[in-house]
Every structure is written in structure tokens, then in C-alpha cells.
Amino acid sequence: MTIEMLIWLIPLPPLLAFFLIILFTNKNKALSHWVAVGAAALSWLGSMIVFMRALKVEHLSQHPFHSSINWLPTADTWFKIGILIDPVGAATLFFVAWTIFMIFVYSVGYQNFGQPEGDHDIKGLPPHGATVIDPNGHKHKVPSVEPMYSRFFAFLGLFACGMYTLVVSDNLLTMFIGWEIMGLCSYLLIGFWYGKESARNAAIKAFMTTRIGDVFMLLGIAFLYTATGTLSFRTIFSEEVLKALATTPAFFGLSTAGAIGLLLFIGTVGKSAQWPLHVWLPDAMEGPTPVSAMIHAATMVSAGVYAVIRMFPLITADFSGHGLTPTMSIIAFIGAFTALFAATIAVAQNDIKRVLAYSTISQLGYMIAALGIGAYVAGAFHLVTHAFFKALLFLGSGSVIHGMEHGVLHTGDHNIDPQDMFNMGGLRRKMPITFWTFLIGGFALSGFPILTAGFWSKDEILADAFGHGHLVVFIVLALAALLTAFYTMRQISLTFLGEPRSKAAEHAQETPWTMTVPLIILAVFAISYGWVGIPEHFPIIGGLIPNWFHEFVGSTLAEIPEGVGFNIVPLITSLCVALGGLFLGWLVYHNVKTGAIDPFKKPLGPIHTLLKKKYYFDEIYDFLFVKPAYWIAETLVSKWMDNGVIDGILHGIAWAGSHLGTLLRNYIDAPVVNGFGDLVGEGTKKIGASIRPIQSGRIQNYMLTSLVVLIVVGGLLYYLLVLA
Amino acid sequence: MVPLSWYLTLSAALFSIGLFGVLARRNAVAILLGIELMLNAVNINLVAFWRYGDPAMITGQVFAIIVFAVAAAEVAVGLALIISVYRNRNTVIANDIDMLKW
Numbered sequence: 001m002t003i004e005m006l007i008w009l010i011p012l013p014p015l016l017a018f019f020l021i022i023l024f025t026n027k028n029k030a031l032s033h034w035v036a037v038g039a040a041a042l043s044w045l046g047s048m049i050v051f052m053r054a055l056k057v058e059h060l061s062q063h064p065f066h067s068s069i070n071w072l073p074t075a076d077t078w079f080k081i082g083i084l085i086d087p088v089g090a091a092t093l094f095f096v097a098w099t100i101f102m103i104f105v106y107s108v109g110y111q112n113f114g115q116p117e118g119d120h121d122i123k124g125l126p127p128h129g130a131t132v133i134d135p136n137g138h139k140h141k142v143p144s145v146e147p148m149y150s151r152f153f154a155f156l157g158l159f160a161c162g163m164y165t166l167v168v169s170d171n172l173l174t175m176f177i178g179w180e181i182m183g184l185c186s187y188l189l190i191g192f193w194y195g196k197e198s199a200r201n202a203a204i205k206a207f208m209t210t211r212i213g214d215v216f217m218l219l220g221i222a223f224l225y226t227a228t229g230t231l232s233f234r235t236i237f238s239e240e241v242l243k244a245l246a247t248t249p250a251f252f253g254l255s256t257a258g259a260i261g262l263l264l265f266i267g268t269v270g271k272s273a274q275w276p277l278h279v280w281l282p283d284a285m286e287g288p289t290p291v292s293a294m295i296h297a298a299t300m301v302s303a304g305v306y307a308v309i310r311m312f313p314l315i316t317a318d319f320s321g322h323g324l325t326p327t328m329s330i331i332a333f334i335g336a337f338t339a340l341f342a343a344t345i346a347v348a349q350n351d352i353k354r355v356l357a358y359s360t361i362s363q364l365g366y367m368i369a370a371l372g373i374g375a376y377v378a379g380a381f382h383l384v385t386h387a388f389f390k391a392l393l394f395l396g397s398g399s400v401i402h403g404m405e406h407g408v409l410h411t412g413d414h415n416i417d418p419q420d421m422f423n424m425g426g427l428r429r430k431m432p433i434t435f436w437t438f439l440i441g442g443f444a445l446s447g448f449p450i451l452t453a454g455f456w457s458k459d460e461i462l463a464d465a466f467g468h469g470h471l472v473v474f475i476v477l478a479l480a481a482l483l484t485a486f487y488t489m490r491q492i493s494l495t496f497l498g499e500p501r502s503k504a505a506e507h508a509q510e511t512p513w514t515m516t517v518p519l520i521i522l523a524v525f526a527i528s529y530g531w532v533g534i535p536e537h538f539p540i541i542g543g544l545i546p547n548w549f550h551e552f553v554g555s556t557l558a559e560i561p562e563g564v565g566f567n568i569v570p571l572i573t574s575l576c577v578a579l580g581g582l583f584l585g586w587l588v589y590h591n592v593k594t595g596a597i598d599p600f601k602k603p604l605g606p607i608h609t610l611l612k613k614k615y616y617f618d619e620i621y622d623f624l625f626v627k628p629a630y631w632i633a634e635t636l637v638s639k640w641m642d643n644g645v646i647d648g649i650l651h652g653i654a655w656a657g658s659h660l661g662t663l664l665r666n667y668i669d670a671p672v673v674n675g676f677g678d679l680v681g682e683g684t685k686k687i688g689a690s691i692r693p694i695q696s697g698r699i700q701n702y703m704l705t706s707l708v709v710l711i712v713v714g715g716l717l718y719y720l721l722v723l724a
Numbered sequence: 725m726v727p728l729s730w731y732l733t734l735s736a737a738l739f740s741i742g743l744f745g746v747l748a749r750r751n752a753v754a755i756l757l758g759i760e761l762m763l764n765a766v767n768i769n770l771v772a773f774w775r776y777g778d779p780a781m782i783t784g785q786v787f788a789i790i791v792f793a794v795a796a797a798e799v800a801v802g803l804a805l806i807i808s809v810y811r812n813r814n815t816v817i818a819n820d821i822d823m824l825k826w
Contacts, residue, residue, distance in 0.1 A: 697822030700755075704747050 213270015
């Protein structure tokens with residue numbers, strides 16, 4: 001089998017698993033997860049083989065794995081679809097395969113496989129726990145298995161298929177198809193516990209919000225196809241096409257390349273939850289935790305950034321190296337703004353998953369900002385490292401919630417929110433593996449120096465921003481990094497350090513191996529993946545390990561971007577913000593007592609409320625878009641247009657028809673037509689009745705009549721014929 | 725020779741008597757008698773016209789004989805009908821035999 005054939009096959013096993021599960025094995029939970037995890041393992045294996053082979057190819061960017069087939073006849077040519085693995089694709093495939101595989105394994109434990117069926121679990125609601133009686137006759141409440149276990153794995157499979165399709169695509173159309181499959185799956189998975197109203201609303205919100213972006217992206221794709229006649233990456237990124245696109249003006253002073261890039265970028269804004277379309281992501285936490293990790297770390301949101309990375313040559317087609325193009329400025333602005341803005345919200349959230357959700361938005365903003373200022377490799381590097389440590393953090397938070405839920409079941413106090421960090425504390429002793437892996441993930445997220453992957457990628461972005469003179473972006477990102485370190489340490493402190501702040505936290509329990517093993521594996525990557533991208537000019541350790549990532553991924557571009565020279569300022573900044581933020585977080589939160597309010601609540605006052613309420617974006621959107629949309633739907637369209645105008649017209653027509661009918665009947669049909677018919681009938685009857693006595697039956701009368709008639713007629717004839 | 729008009733007058737008188745009998749008599753047999761009178765009035769006419777018209781031909785006589793034959797047959801049928809009616813309805817009064825209506 002050629003390597004190209006293998007790449008074609010990578011997205012297939014999860015898709016097959018999806019159909020197998022929904023069609024055949026959904027009654028059998030064990031079989032279903034074996035099918036799904038097996039499929040994920042197959043895709044993972046294929047991806048690893050492809051990745052290893054890609055490493056061995058010299059100049060992979062010039063000779064990528066590429067194969068395409070004719071798919072859609074377009075006039076006298078064909079629209080081709082195919083697969084393409086170039087360095088960026090290979091790097092993405094690597095982390096996607098790992099995280100997806102880990103999430104599949106983790107889901108087995110998270111959905112409580114092997115636990116008894118719940119006492120009163122209902123499909124569409126999270127499991128409530130089951131009562132078991134041990135040999136001594138004591139009753140225990142233990143977690144119960146998810147009622148829709150198989151369904152969950154089916155959706156995960158479809159999701160994985162979408163992501164693999166997106167990564168291996170060689171053209172925008174199939175990429176967009178994968179993109180949309182994920183959109184659908186995120187809807188299905190966020191609304192997985194559809195019995196909860198909040199989950200339903202979150203699913204709809206996520207779907208609608210990303211849809212806004214997707215429409216623009218589709219417009220961009222259509223624009224691109226009109227402008228170039230192709231959607232294949234390799235053709236678009238050829239020098240002459242890019243040059244043509246860059247020199248043709250489009251609108252608002254943008255070149256065609258800039259305009260298309262901007263439209264495609266709006267798709268990313270929706271998918272990667274950038275301001276102003278970020279609102280869906282925190283609500284998406286309603287889904288089961290592996291879904292959060294799947295959506296927020298490994299797949300969907302990364303897909304948005306991946307799309308920008310893919311389209312980078314197009315976006316920067318008219319970028320001369322000095323002064324950002326309008327499109328790039330917008331991208332950089334949105335990215336940097338989102339990075340800081342989301343980080344500030346994360347500081348004031350108490351829900352362990354919501355903190356991570358805002359952290360994800362913030363980190364994605366980092367990548368977007370990096371790409372906006374042209375730091376291609378840094379953006380891609382952060383994408384990969386972030387995928388690992390954020391998947392780790394989400395899975396870790398899921399593990400914490402799982403442990404807390406165990407405690408809640410044990411104590412039977414259901415008023416305790418197992419996701420509220422102020423109910424936790426001291427979990428480091430109860431859940432050591434989760435603690436250490438979460439610590440690694442959190443340090444990577446904060447950019448703990450030297451050791452963690454997050455440091456290297458974040459440092460590279462900051463260095464790039466500083467080195468190329470984008471001071472505003474640099475300062476904003478540095479501030480965001482400070483906040484990131486702060487809220488990460490706040491989260492770790494509140495969750496794991498100090499003393500337990502609730503009975504549930506006292507009785508929390510470490511999670512099964514299916515959950516902890518993925519955590520450990522991801523933790524390894526969260527540390528070690530950074531080492532492949534250490535800049536050569538870094539003091540002391542620079543150059544010890546070659547900067548493989550930069551050369552490998554950078555070679556995707558026509559000219560390998562120059563690594564920025566070492567500068568002490570961004571490094572110092574990076575160190576200060578990371579360590580400072582971590583220290584501050586620890587200082588404030590390491591010893592929060594039971595029932596205490598957030599120590600930052602008082603000094604910040606109304607600002608804290610503002611942050612806690614997420615700058616009232618939900619309320620603003622509710623007022624600006626949701627309410628008007630409801631008003632348009634219910635009042636304008638349904639009540640006025642549909643019921644009033646359209647139904648009115650229909651009812652009017654019916655009324656008019658009915659009345660016209662009555663009129664016709666009363667004034668035409670009944671008197672004229674019926675009258676005439678009746679007249680003929682009645683007249684005939686009357687005539688008959690009146691001349692009936694003539695027919696007496698008496699022969700002599702008849703004869704007399706005949707005689708009279710004969711005489712009369714004869715006389716008449718005689719008079720007329722003879723006399724006249 | 726007796727002028728033709730006398731024969732015709734006789735024949736007309738006879739026909740009228742017959743007609744009156746047919747229209748006015750109540751007894752069906754009497755009506756039949758009236759019919760015979762009318763037929764014979766016709767015969768007188770036929771014979772008279774033959775005699776005053778073209779005596780070389782015998783058409784008038786032949787017609788008269790045919791009328792006799794027909795009259796005889798008619799009387800036979802007519803009487804048979806009357807008997808049949810009498811047997812069924814027990815009457816020969818023409819007014820009572822009013823079945824010729826709907």
C-alpha cells in the first residue's frame with residue numbers, strides 16, 4: 001500500500017465505527033466502545049506511520065504526499081479532491097491523532113464503563129448513580145454508567161472522521177466538509193444530555209454562532225473559486241496565482257487575496273471562538289468533559305487556527321514584510337484582543353471547566369495574533385503544544401469532576417456543584433495522578449520556563465511580536481500571559497491545594513486507569529513537545545536540540561521564515577509574566593477557607609462582577625440579536641406576516657370565495673338556474689295536470705274530441721286552402 | 725235517373741246516424757252497430773261514385789266488397805272483444821270500460 005493510499009484511509013475507520021455503532025452494536029456497550037476505540041487506534045496508527053514517513057522525506061514541502069482524483073465535472077475540466085500531507089499537515093496530524101486517541105480511551109472511563117446501571121437514570125440526562133449492596137449488607141452509592149454510552153462513541157467517531165478529513169484534505173471544499181461535520185457533531189455532543197435545557201440551549205448557541213462564521217467562510221470559498229477556478233491548496237499557493245490574487249483589487253481597498261483571506265478568517269473566528277463570536281465556547285461546557293476536550297483542544301477550535309495556517313500564504317500574499325496588510329491587521333487585532341479579553345474573564349470564573357474554556361479562547365487568540373503578525377511557525381507551534389496541554393487540562397478537569405461526583409454520591413449531598421472550584425481544595429492527596437498531570441498541563445499553559453512546551457511556543461510568539469516591532473501586540477499578549485499564569489495557578493490552588501472545602505472533596509477518589517493513562521501520556525507531550533522547537537539562539541540550551549519544528553513546518557512556506565534573533569526583552573518578559581502570574585495566583589488562592597468568597601471580589605468590586613458576568617456579552621447579544629431574532633420570528637414573521645398577512649390573505653381568499661359562492665347561489669343558482677329547471681318541471685306538471693281530464697279512458701270522449709278536431713282542422717284547412 | 729246528390733245525401737245521413745250511434749250510445753254492441761252503419765254509408769258512396777263515374781271499371785264494387793269483408797271481420801273481432809270485456813268486467817257499457825288511460 002502506498003503512503004498516499006494510507007492517507008486516504010485515515011478518516012475512514014472512525015466513520016465506519018460511527019455507522020457500525022448506530023446501526024448494529026448500539027445495544028452492546030462494550031462492543032460499541034471497542035469498535036470506536038479500535039477505529040481511533042487504527043487512524044492513530046495510520047497517522048503515526050504517515051508522520052514517520054513524512055519525517056524521512058527530504059524537502060517534504062516540495063514533494064508532499066499528494067494524490068487526487070477527479071470528482072466533479074465542471075464544464076470541460078474536473079473538480080479534483082484529494083489528500084495532501086505537507087509539513088504543517090503532518091505536524092497537525094500528529095497531535096490530532098494523539099489527542100483523539102487519548103480522548104477515546106478516556107471516554108471509556110469518564111462515561112463509567114463497568115459500573116452498574118443507574119437506579120433511575122434517564123436517557124438524555126447525566127447518570128445519577130447506582131446503589132449497590134456490598135457483602136456486609138451496607139448500601140453504597142456509586143457512579144452509574146452513561147445510559148447512552150454507545151451513542152456517545154458513535155458521535156465521537158463521526159467527529160474524529162470530520163477532523164481527519166479536514167487535516168488530510170488538499171482542497172478547501174473537502175476541508176470545509178470536515179469542518180461542517182465537526183460543526184454538526186459539536187451540536188450533537190454539546191447537546192448530548194439533551195434532557196437539560198441548558199445543554200439544549202448551549203448546543204443551539206454553538207451551532208448558530210459557528211454558522212455565522214461558516215457562512216462567511218463559504219462566501220470566501222466561493223469567492224476564491226470564482227477568482228481562481230480552483231480550490232486546491234497547491235494550485236492556489238503557486239506563485240503566479242498568489243501574485244494575481246494579490247494584485248487584483250477587490251473592495252474596501254483590499255486585494256482579492258486579502259478579501260478572501262478575511263472572509264475565510266471570519267469562519268475561523270466562529271470556529272475558534274474568537275471575539276466577537278466567542279460566546280458559544282464557554283456554554284459548550286454543558287457537554288460531557290471528553291467532548292469539551294475534543295472540541296476545545298484537539299479538534300474543532302484547532303481546526304479554525306489550522307485553516308488560517310493553511311491559508312497563510314493567501315492571507316499574506318500581498319504582505320511585503322513591512323507594515324501589515326489590512327487583513328493581517330484585523331487578524332492580529334482580533335487575536336490579541338481576544339487573548340487579553342478572554343483571559344480577564346477566566347480570572348473571575350468559578351466553574352473549573354469554564355476557566356479552561358476562556359483560557360482556550362485566550363490561547364487561540366494568541367495563535368491568531370501570532371498568525372496575524374506573520375509569525376507562521378510560532379502560531380503553528382503554539383497550536384500543537386496548546387492542543388496537547390489543553391486536552392490534558394480538560395481531561396484532567398474531567399477527572400477532577402469525576403472524582404468530585406464520586407464524593408457527592410458518597411456523601412449524598414447533591415447541593416454541592418462538583419464543578420465549582422470553591423467546593424474543592426486539597427484534592428492533591430485524593431487524586432495524585434490527576435494532580436501531577438494537571439499541574440504539568442497548567443504549568444505548560446502558563447508557560448513555566450524551560451521545562452514546559454507552553455513556554456517555548458508562547459515565548460516564540462512573544463519574541464516574534466517583539467522582534468518584528470509589533471509592540472502593541474507584544475504588550476497585550478504579555479499581559480494576557482500574565483493573566484493566564486495567574487488564573488491557572490488560581491485554578492490549581494483552589495482545586496488541589498489547601499484543605500478540602502466540602503465533604504464531597506474529602507471523599508473524592510482517583511479515577512480509573514482508562515482516564516489516568518491518557519492524562520499521563522498527554523502530560524509527557526505537554527512537556528516534551530516544546531523541546532523540538534527551542535530557538536537556536538537561546539542562551540545555554542539553544543542548539544542542543546535542533547529547532548526541528550521551525551525548519552520542518554517553516555518549510556511549508558515558499559521561503560522559510562527567518563527565525564527571529566535572540567532578544568533578552570521578550571525572554572525576560574516571558575519569564576516575569578509566567579512566574580509572576582503563577583506566584584500571584586498561589587499567593588492569593590493557596591489557602592482559601594471553606595465558605596470563603598473569592599479574595600479578589602472585594603478589591604475589584606464592580607469590575608469583578610463585570611468579569612464574572614463575562615462583560616455581559618451574553619446579555620448584550622441576547623438583547624441585540626437573540627431577542628430581535630425571537631421578535632422577528634414570533635411577532636413579525638409568525639404573528640404579523642404568517643398569521644396576519646399570509647393567513648389573512650388566505651383567509652380573505654377563502655372568505656371571498658365562500659361569500660362569492662353564497663352570492664352566486666342566492667342570486668344566480670337558486671333563482672335563475674334552479675328556477676328555470678323548476679319552472680320547466682312544474683310547468684310540465686301543471687300542464688299535465690290541467691289537461692289530464694281529457695284522457696278519461698272513455699273511447700267515446702276520444703272519438704268526440706277527434707271529431708271536433710277534425711271538423712275544426714278540416715274547416716280551417718278548407719278556409720285556408722280553398723277559400724283563401 | 726236519380727241524381728248523384730241524393731245518394732250522397734242518403735249516405736251522409738246514414739253516416740251521421742251511424743256516427744251519432746257510435747258517440748251517443750252507451751251499449752258497446754250498439755256502438756258496433758253504429759260503426760256498421762258508417763261503413764255501409766261509405767259503401768253507398770263508393771257504389772254511387774262508381775256508377776256515376778266510370779261504370780266500365782268495377783273498382784267501386786270491388787272496394788265495396790272488400791269493405792264488407794273487412795266489416796265482417798271487424799264485427800267478429802269487435803264482438804269477441806265485447807264478450808271478453810263482459811266476462812272480465814261484467815258490463816258492456818262503454819263509459820264503464822275506461823281502461824284507456826294511465
